[in-house]
Amino acid sequence: MCTRVTFGRERMLELDGKPFFALQGRHMPAGATMEDLAEAGFNCFRHLVFGTLGSTLPPPQPLPHELHGLKICAYLYNRTNLRANPTHEEELTRAVSELREHPDLLAYETYNEPAWRPDAPAAVNQSADDLATGYELVHRLDPGHPVHQGHSCSGTVEGLEAYNACADILGCNPYPILPPRMRRHIGIRPDGRALDTPDQTLSAVCDYTRKMVEVGRGRKPVWMQLQAMAWEDFFNPKQPGFEGQTRDDSAILYPTHEQMRYMAYAEVISGASGLLFSMFRVPADQRIWQDIRRLVRELRGLHDVLAGRTLKPPLQTRYRNLGYSIWRGVETLAKEHGGKRFLIAVNSGFDPAEVTWTGFDAQRTRSLSVLGEGRTVPVVNGSATDFFSPYAARVYEVVG
Numbered sequence: 001m002c003t004r005v006t007f008g009r010e011r012m013l014e015l016d017g018k019p020f021f022a023l024q025g026r027h028m029p030a031g032a033t034m035e036d037l038a039e040a041g042f043n044c045f046r047h048l049v050f051g052t053l054g055s056t057l058p059p060p061q062p063l064p065h066e067l068h069g070l071k072i073c074a075y076l077y078n079r080t081n082l083r084a085n086p087t088h089e090e091e092l093t094r095a096v097s098e099l100r101e102h103p104d105l106l107a108y109e110t111y112n113e114p115a116w117r118p119d120a121p122a123a124v125n126q127s128a129d130d131l132a133t134g135y136e137l138v139h140r141l142d143p144g145h146p147v148h149q150g151h152s153c154s155g156t157v158e159g160l161e162a163y164n165a166c167a168d169i170l171g172c173n174p175y176p177i178l179p180p181r182m183r184r185h186i187g188i189r190p191d192g193r194a195l196d197t198p199d200q201t202l203s204a205v206c207d208y209t210r211k212m213v214e215v216g217r218g219r220k221p222v223w224m225q226l227q228a229m230a231w232e233d234f235f236n237p238k239q240p241g242f243e244g245q246t247r248d249d250s251a252i253l254y255p256t257h258e259q260m261r262y263m264a265y266a267e268v269i270s271g272a273s274g275l276l277f278s279m280f281r282v283p284a285d286q287r288i289w290q291d292i293r294r295l296v297r298e299l300r301g302l303h304d305v306l307a308g309r310t311l312k313p314p315l316q317t318r319y320r321n322l323g324y325s326i327w328r329g330v331e332t333l334a335k336e337h338g339g340k341r342f343l344i345a346v347n348s349g350f351d352p353a354e355v356t357w358t359g360f361d362a363q364r365t366r367s368l369s370v371l372g373e374g375r376t377v378p379v380v381n382g383s384a385t386d387f388f389s390p391y392a393a394r395v396y397e398v399v400g
Contacts, residue, residue: 002101003071005145007168010310011221012273013146015071015106019307022106022223022274023299024073029292031284038068040293041300042277044106045070049095050077052112063102071106073148074099080110080134080166081126092134093141100142108138109148110167115160116152128162135166148223150276151215152187153208154196160215170216173225173278174208176201176263179232179253185242186234194231202391203328203348205263209270223274224267228292230254233281254282257291262391264299266346268306269333275299298372302395308337315359324351330388332357341398343368347388356385360398368396 008014013022025042028034037045051060052075063072078084079092099105114126135147149167151160153174164170175187178194188194197207205224212222232251237243255263264275277296282288299306311334319326328348335342347353362382369376370386377384377396386394 002103002144003105005106007146007221010273011216011219011271012307013106013169013221019304020106021303021307022073022276023296023303024223024274024276025070025279026225026276027229027279027282029279029282029284029289032289034064034066034070035068036284038070041296041298043069043071043300043303044073046109046276047072047074048077049074049099050079050091052077067104071104072099072102073107073109074105075109075112076134076138078111078126080138081130082133082137083130084126088134089137092137096138096141100145105145107146107148107169108142109150110135112150113152113173114149114163114166115155117154128166131163131166146221150223150225151212153194157211157214161217164216164220167220169221169223169274170212171223171225171272171274171276172208172212173227174205175225175227175229175231175278176204177227177231177253177255177259179251182231182251183235183242183245183248185239186236187231201350202259202262203266206266206270206328206331206348209267209272213271221273222271223276224272225276225278226260226263226267227255228260228277228288229280229282254288254291257294258391260291260295261298262346262393264295265344265393265395266331266348269331269344269346273307302371304337305335305342305395308335308342310334311336311341313359313361315357318356318358320354320356322352322354324349324353326353329353330355341400343396343398344394345386345388345396346393347391350390352387352389354385354387356383358383360384364400365398367399369399371395371397 004016006014013020023043025037025045048061079088082089111126115124146168148169151172197204230252330347333344360379360382365379367376367378377386
């Protein structure tokens, strides 16, 4: 029986009426299996129906016979541009017709990063008008499953809004961790940066998540990609100007568990209703895969909290002066699930911070239990104080 996919409150997907927070394995780690993805805690995966561009990137994939409970996000690549090739309409029709009744189909994905201008200000990779032709065909053939589109980080809000006619779910891919003096290969700007926000730190993920909420005008779900791979693994020796060069192993820099954990919760606080882990060429026999597994298992254990109803408690924030400026400070999101209240908090700075929240209901709140840390923070007369190291992330259960 086909899963019924709808949009519920707060831009959250619902599967057969139950809220669903996507935890997608966007790439298969080298040496891993579908069973490994499921065991790590992912609840969906990216299926490359037609493969992707370039000889160094994955070819088309047959759909695995055993999905181990994972839902399918089917990447339709450039077949959603019906004007690009006379065969695309037939190929897209066949793919959607074969997938639409699959009991584990979650969503389709249209062309990735269509507005990216690798040779700015040249034309975009794919125009919104062209991709809209395939979007309309997908929804005529299968009105029961949404279409997701991942954008590059660059581009104005207004420019990206044109693509709202091509997708039901939006997102983008801020990857802020790159080695110093990195070669200017795929995705790297002439000035050596990978991001076009003034904030070049980890907290740039907040800027881009909020940007995508704005692009969707606050109405479309936002699934944000999360960097779990090394930039150097995108290196392609066939890129013009890099002929004869090889991958630089000294430039392989993976995010740490703590960095990924910050980015995950920061994106959720900033408006993400799904997280897609970018794991291109991640080796399953190295620590990075263990760090990913550890984080995804934590998030999966909190799935119903992440998908829960958002609360807006009247909290006020003040900081003890530790000798550092407070820019974003400690950002929070309150959630409710199963009659329990939770507070997700991240320190979006590279300096420590000691924060005091006031405004808790003194009659209903005795303490904040810090999940995973085995400690509680007392709430006295409606106030609670906690210390955050740089980019620390916490989930508290509010104890009444």
